[in-house]
Amino acid sequence: MSFVLVQVIVGGLLLGAVYALFxxxxxxxxxxxxxVNFAHGDFVMLGMYVAxxxxxxxxxxxxxxxxLAVLVLATLGVVVYFGLIRDIMKGPMLAQILGTFxxxxxxxxxxxxxxxxxxxxxxxxxxxxxxxxxxxxxxASRLLAGVxxxxxxxxxxxxxxxxxxxxxxxxxxxxxxxAQLMGIRPDTMQAIAWAIAAGATGLAGALIANFFYIVPTVxxxxxxxxxxxxxxxxxxxxxxxxxxGLLIGVIESLSxxxxxxxxxxxxxxxxxxxxxxxxxxxxxxxx
Amino acid sequence: xxxxxxxxxxxxxxxxxxxxGGAQAEDKVVKIGxxxxxxxxxxxIGAHAKAxxxxxxxxxxxxxxxxxxxxxxxxxxxxxxxxAKVEIVIADNQGSPATGQNQALRLITEEKVVxxxxxxQSGITLTSSAIAEKYGIPYxxxxxxxxxxxxRGFKWFFRTTPIAPDFVRIYDEFxxxxxxxxxxxxxxxxxHDNTEYGASVAxxxxxxxxxKGRTGVIDVAYAVNATDVQAQVLQLKExxxxxxxxxxxxSDAILFxxxxxxxxxxxxxxxxxxxxxxxxxxxxxxGKLSQGVFNRSSWAVGPAGSPSAVIADMYKKKxxxxxxxxxxxxxxxxxxxxxxxxxxxxxxxxxxQAALKATDIKPEQLIMGYKGVKFDEKGQxxxxxAYIIQLQxxxxxxxxxxxxxxxxxxVMSYKGW
Numbered sequence: 001m002s003f004v005l006v007q008v009i010v011g012g013l014l015l016g017a018v019y020a021l022f023x024x025x026x027x028x029x030x031x032x033x034x035x036v037n038f039a040h041g042d043f044v045m046l047g048m049y050v051a052x053x054x055x056x057x058x059x060x061x062x063x064x065x066x067x068l069a070v071l072v073l074a075t076l077g078v079v080v081y082f083g084l085i086r087d088i089m090k091g092p093m094l095a096q097i098l099g100t101f102x103x104x105x106x107x108x109x110x111x112x113x114x115x116x117x118x119x120x121x122x123x124x125x126x127x128x129x130x131x132x133x134x135x136x137x138x139x140a141s142r143l144l145a146g147v148x149x150x151x152x153x154x155x156x157x158x159x160x161x162x163x164x165x166x167x168x169x170x171x172x173x174x175x176x177x178x179a180q181l182m183g184i185r186p187d188t189m190q191a192i193a194w195a196i197a198a199g200a201t202g203l204a205g206a207l208i209a210n211f212f213y214i215v216p217t218v219x220x221x222x223x224x225x226x227x228x229x230x231x232x233x234x235x236x237x238x239x240x241x242x243x244x245g246l247l248i249g250v251i252e253s254l255s256x257x258x259x260x261x262x263x264x265x266x267x268x269x270x271x272x273x274x275x276x277x278x279x280x281x282x283x284x285x286x287x
Numbered sequence: 288x289x290x291x292x293x294x295x296x297x298x299x300x301x302x303x304x305x306x307x308g309g310a311q312a313e314d315k316v317v318k319i320g321x322x323x324x325x326x327x328x329x330x331x332i333g334a335h336a337k338a339x340x341x342x343x344x345x346x347x348x349x350x351x352x353x354x355x356x357x358x359x360x361x362x363x364x365x366x367x368x369x370x371a372k373v374e375i376v377i378a379d380n381q382g383s384p385a386t387g388q389n390q391a392l393r394l395i396t397e398e399k400v401v402x403x404x405x406x407x408q409s410g411i412t413l414t415s416s417a418i419a420e421k422y423g424i425p426y427x428x429x430x431x432x433x434x435x436x437x438x439r440g441f442k443w444f445f446r447t448t449p450i451a452p453d454f455v456r457i458y459d460e461f462x463x464x465x466x467x468x469x470x471x472x473x474x475x476x477x478x479h480d481n482t483e484y485g486a487s488v489a490x491x492x493x494x495x496x497x498x499k500g501r502t503g504v505i506d507v508a509y510a511v512n513a514t515d516v517q518a519q520v521l522q523l524k525e526x527x528x529x530x531x532x533x534x535x536x537x538s539d540a541i542l543f544x545x546x547x548x549x550x551x552x553x554x555x556x557x558x559x560x561x562x563x564x565x566x567x568x569x570x571x572x573x574g575k576l577s578q579g580v581f582n583r584s585s586w587a588v589g590p591a592g593s594p595s596a597v598i599a600d601m602y603k604k605k606x607x608x609x610x611x612x613x614x615x616x617x618x619x620x621x622x623x624x625x626x627x628x629x630x631x632x633x634x635x636x637x638x639x640q641a642a643l644k645a646t647d648i649k650p651e652q653l654i655m656g657y658k659g660v661k662f663d664e665k666g667q668x669x670x671x672x673a674y675i676i677q678l679q680x681x682x683x684x685x686x687x688x689x690x691x692x693x694x695x696x697x698v699m700s701y702k703g704w
Contacts, residue, residue: 004525007550011517109326117330119537121545121572124704130549139549211549213541213572217328221512221538256518261509262481264518 007136008257009250014138016249017146020242022204022222023229024152025197031236032173032193033089035096039080039104041223043198047073047205048214049111052120061126062144066206073202074195081194086187104219112216120214127210141210148207152200153242159196160238169193232272234285243283316374317365317634319624320394322405322415327382328512328538331568332407332613338606339614340375340404342598343621348372354594358626358652367629376400380411387411391418391426401634402427404621409433410483416444425627425639429620430613433487437665443636445643445662447620449585449671451488454560455495457583461558461675461688462501462530470556470699471529474503478519478543479534480511488534488560503528512538520546523554530556537563544573553703557581558675567608575681579702585655585673586615587686587694595654609683619655623648656692 026040037043050072051065058064080103088099128140160166169189171179176186212218229248233240248268255267276282321340323333347359354360364370376398378390387406394400395418402425406412412431419426420441427445428436434451437444449457462472477493479485486508493504505528507519516539523531531554533540540563547553559582563569569577588610589595598618599610623646628634631642648660659670675688679698687697 004521008518008521011515011521015515015517112326112330117326117334118568119331119541119566119572120568121541124545124548124573124576130551132551137550142549211545213538213545215328215331215538217326217330220328221514225514252515253518256509256515257521261507261513261516261519265510 003135005257008253010136010138012250012253013246014142014146014249015253016246017149017242018142018204018208018245019225019229019249020245021145021149021152022201022208023226023233023241023245024149024156024238025199025201025204026226027230027233027236027238027241028156028193028197028200030230031238032169032197033085033190035085035089036100036227037197038097038100038223039107039219040201040226041219041221042104042107043073043076043201043219044205044208044222044226045111045214045216045219046076046107047202048209048212048218049115049205050202051206051209052122052214055122055126062141062206062210065209066203069202069206070199071202073205074199076202077194077196077198078191080198081191085194086190104223108216108219115216117216122209122214139211141207144210145204145207148203149242149245152203153238156196156200156238165192228268228272230282232275232282234282236286237282237284240282240284315371317368317371317625317628318374318376318398318400319621319628320391320398320400320403320405321375321377321621322380322387322390322394322403322407322411323377324382324407324411325377325379327380329382329408329536331537331566333379335567335606335608335614336407336617337377338608339602339610339618340377340621342601342605343618343625344373344375345601346598347622347625354597356651357594357622357654358648359622359629360594365625365629367632368634373625373628375404380406380408380415382408382411384408384411384414387415388418391415395419395422395424400424401628401636402624402639404429404617404624407431408482408484409436409487412436413483416441419443424636425624425643427620427624427643429618429623430616431484433483434491435487437667441666443640445624445666445668447623447657447660447668447671448616449657449673450667451491452495453671453673454488454583455492455499457673457675458492458532458558459496459499459501461581464688465556465697465699468697468699472556474505474526474528475501475530475532476505476507476523476526476528476554477532477534478507478509478523480509480513480536480539482511482536484536484562485511485534492532492534509539511536513542516542516546517550519543520550520552524550524552528554530554530558532558532560533564534560535563537566537569540564540566540569541572544569544576548576548704553701555700557701559583561612565612567611570678570682570684574678576704577678578681578704579698579700580678581687581697582612582676582678582684583673584612584676584684584686585657585671586610586612587656587674587676587692598654611684615655619653619657622654623660 047069050069054065172186172189233244256264325333350363351360380387409431416426466472479489557580602610627642631638676684677687685694
């Protein structure tokens with residue numbers, strides 16, 4: 001195996017970890033309440049702008065920016081839940097799609113109006129440069145995002161499977177009425193789920209901002225990847241999103257390098273469709 | 288059903304208002320439709336172009352004796368139409384060819400514009416100009432460069448910008464000069480996206496270079512608005528071309544610059560085909576990682592007091608940005624179009640079309656570095672030309688080629704960061 005190929009695969013894994021990181025929030029919201037959040041990509045975008053504002057106003061890097069993005073987005077998640085989601089959940093599927101899509105446009109063009117359409121960027125190497133390990137080039141900002149992706153996935157998985165809060169959330173997801181009879185408030189649980197999901201998405205945005213450009217429409221570019229990752233991993237499965245993210249990252253990088261970048265999306269989507277043909281619930285989803 | 292009816296009534300009402308208003312205002316205001324990306328991923332360009340057109344409208348509508356070399360500047364309004372003022376109606380193409388087409392239709396049928404300027408992205412100019420052709424309304428594109436736009440036998444389509452075959456000539460001469468000065472230019476990688484602009488320009492350059500005996504051309508294509516370009520940068524790193532020619536919009540241009548730094552790849556020479564590399568937000572975001580990149584431009588700030596220097600000042604006051612090639616070409620195209628309307632002395636589309644065909648503007652009457660403006664039977668400006676500029680300090684481009692127009696000597700090896 002040629003040396004460049006190793007770099008391609010390592011790059012793909014790190015890319016995939018980032019995909020997983022910004023997909024975990026989407027899969028959680030789906031798993032909890034069967035809602036597809038079309039504003040998901042724009043939550044990532046908001047996280048990026050929080051990091052940008054923190055940098056321009058205070059000169060702070062991700063150590064300040066990332067926790068603040070979690071806080072801002074988690075708050076927004078709760079507001080969105082009580083202001084919009086709680087009502088449209090009762091409506092038909094179409095209302096959910098249009099509701100979250102409208103939210104996406106509202107967020108996108110509010111940022112557009114406030115910050116303008118110009119591309120922004122954090123200074124290169126805001127997170128400690130690039131390491132050369134045995135000839136491989138590893139960017140610190142991508143490594144950080146990759147490590148956080150693993151931690152977030154693990155954390156969310158443990159939260160859902162090992163804690164009483166997680167059990168309560170799953171109980172609501174399974175049968176809200178029965179859960180209510182057991183003394184669990186579905187509203188509270190779902191608001192918490194939205195806070196966690198939006199917070200994780202904000203975190204993803206703040207970390208991606210360290211190596212990506214920032215622009216109001218960036219959510220369009222990243223949102224699609226999140227949807228593919230989540231449906232491949234299985235809607236509602238947090239570990240599934242991680243595996244799917246890594247898989248897509250590596251396939252994209254390999255096909256981009258070996259066949260050509262224009263074809264990498266074709267390869268990814270053909271494999272994706274082929275896979276869903278045999279396993280429509282995704283890698284780790286339940287039927 | 289009731290919704291449909293209401294929409295129809297509203298449409299009818301809107302139309303009658305427009306029609307009634309149009310008749311009164313006709314002799315005082317000349318409406319020109321402008322299609323630009325005001326939202327979507329190239330919206331930064333649209334915002335800058337809008338500011339440039341507002342400056343141009345100010346120059347036309349008010350007396351600017353300091354710019355008396357430019358047609359239309361000296362007196363207020365259009366002399367040929369009894370001092371009529373020009374009004375621009377901006378329509379957002381949202382980065383989508385279908386939307387651009389609808390906007391062209393709306394501008395013509397509802398806004399009653401006498402001519403259209405547009406639409407930045409070649410793919411959108413392609414669809415929106417087809418509507419203008421159908422309705423017999425003059426359409427001028429100041430900046431879309433895909434070669435096929437002027438190959439459709441259109442009668443109402445005009446283009447002032449230099450296009451891909453001009454780029455082939457410019458790049459070929461530039462590379463020949465650089466080789467004479469000691470640079471290696473044998474293998475050239477064309478890195479481009481898969482849009483109308485990226486694909487067609489890359490194709491024309493590849494064919495043109497081959498015809499000129501440049502055989503070492505490598506094609507590196509990618510999908511526009513990429514999430515990641517590590518694989519392409521590694522490809523380049525492995526193939527080691529002497530020259531990397533970037534044909535990219537802003538988003539991908541920024542991503543390439545960042546990825547090249549993180550993977551430590553510096554081509555011996557990096558040459559950009561305008562577009563994203565001319566966007567001021569590219570320079571702000573990653574200019575310091577792209578020191579020494581060459582770029583194509585028809586814009587150069589002349590000596591103090593020259594029309595281009597005066598206009599650069601006005602533009603900076605309006606937008607807060609430095610004037611650059613894309614908005615300069617936008618403004619120049621607008622001046623050419625309005626000059627034709629002025630000479631036509633009428634808002635009759637056929638007369639404007641005839642005036643456009645008779646256009647013969649001299650270099651000293653221009654703000655851009657064209658050798659003049661004169662359209663061939665396809666509507667292409669045969670005197671369009673460009674310089675090569677270089678981002679030597681990572682902050683401001685300086686013109687470096689051809690020698691007669693150079694502010695500084697070109698710095699040969701690409702510095703990067």
